[in-house]
Amino acid sequence: MRSQTLTDFLAAARAAFMSKVVAPEAKVSLSHIFTALESPGIMSGATGARLPTCAHLAEATDIKNLQDVSLRRLIETFLALEPDLQWGLRKGDWTNAGPGFAESHANAMIVGPGGAERRSDVWIGVSLVAPNIRYPDHTHPPEETYLVLSPGQFMQGADNWVEPGVGGTLYNPPGILHAMLSGDAPLLAFWALWAEPYKA
Numbered sequence: 001m002r003s004q005t006l007t008d009f010l011a012a013a014r015a016a017f018m019s020k021v022v023a024p025e026a027k028v029s030l031s032h033i034f035t036a037l038e039s040p041g042i043m044s045g046a047t048g049a050r051l052p053t054c055a056h057l058a059e060a061t062d063i064k065n066l067q068d069v070s071l072r073r074l075i076e077t078f079l080a081l082e083p084d085l086q087w088g089l090r091k092g093d094w095t096n097a098g099p100g101f102a103e104s105h106a107n108a109m110i111v112g113p114g115g116a117e118r119r120s121d122v123w124i125g126v127s128l129v130a131p132n133i134r135y136p137d138h139t140h141p142p143e144e145t146y147l148v149l150s151p152g153q154f155m156q157g158a159d160n161w162v163e164p165g166v167g168g169t170l171y172n173p174p175g176i177l178h179a180m181l182s183g184d185a186p187l188l189a190f191w192a193l194w195a196e197p198y199k200a
């Protein structure tokens with residue numbers, strides 16, 4: 001049984017991603033993702049765990065000046081779910097990570113491998129990066145759509161850094177190199193990956 005907090009979060013994520021997404025490929029990807037999520041996976045039952053970087057959560061999720069209804073709902077449902085999440089450091093490659101990266105980021109898988117709901121077809125999670133930290137360059141086979149909830153810059157392939165802004169989205173095609181970079185504010189972004197074609 002999927003918990004009520006996760007049910008509420010996934011409904012809010014569906015509404016927020018679908019209302020903000022621009023790239024046609026991302027629309028197709030998200031439609032695969034949220035259709036698959038109509039069938040629940042296995043609840044992990046694990047106890048939530050935070051990292052020191054989570055001290056930035058309050059600032060990163062402050063919605064008092066946020067007007068957008070779908071983004072407000074996304075943050076509210078995320079905060080209700082957050083105590084059940086296991087925050088951890090990035091696994092894998094740390095190429096080009098900025099100084100202090102180890103102490104200055106936290107990721108949580110919400111649904112997906114090791115997530116609050118365990119499944120391998122869809123990965124939805126969140127990244128929190130402390131101010132003025134460069135996240136490593138990385139790639140992964142599944143295509144990915146980011147929904148950005150804070151200031152901060154993003155890089156993709158050989159392109160320049162861009163700042164999508166609050167409510168901005170980015171689509172990463174399968175295998176493309178990408179990274180993110182926080183400015184003076186913490187960076188908060190949700191990501192949704194369609195992993196069904198790559199399931200083990």
Ligand SMILES: [Fe+2]
Pocket residue numbers: 138140144172178191
């Ligand atoms: Fe990624």
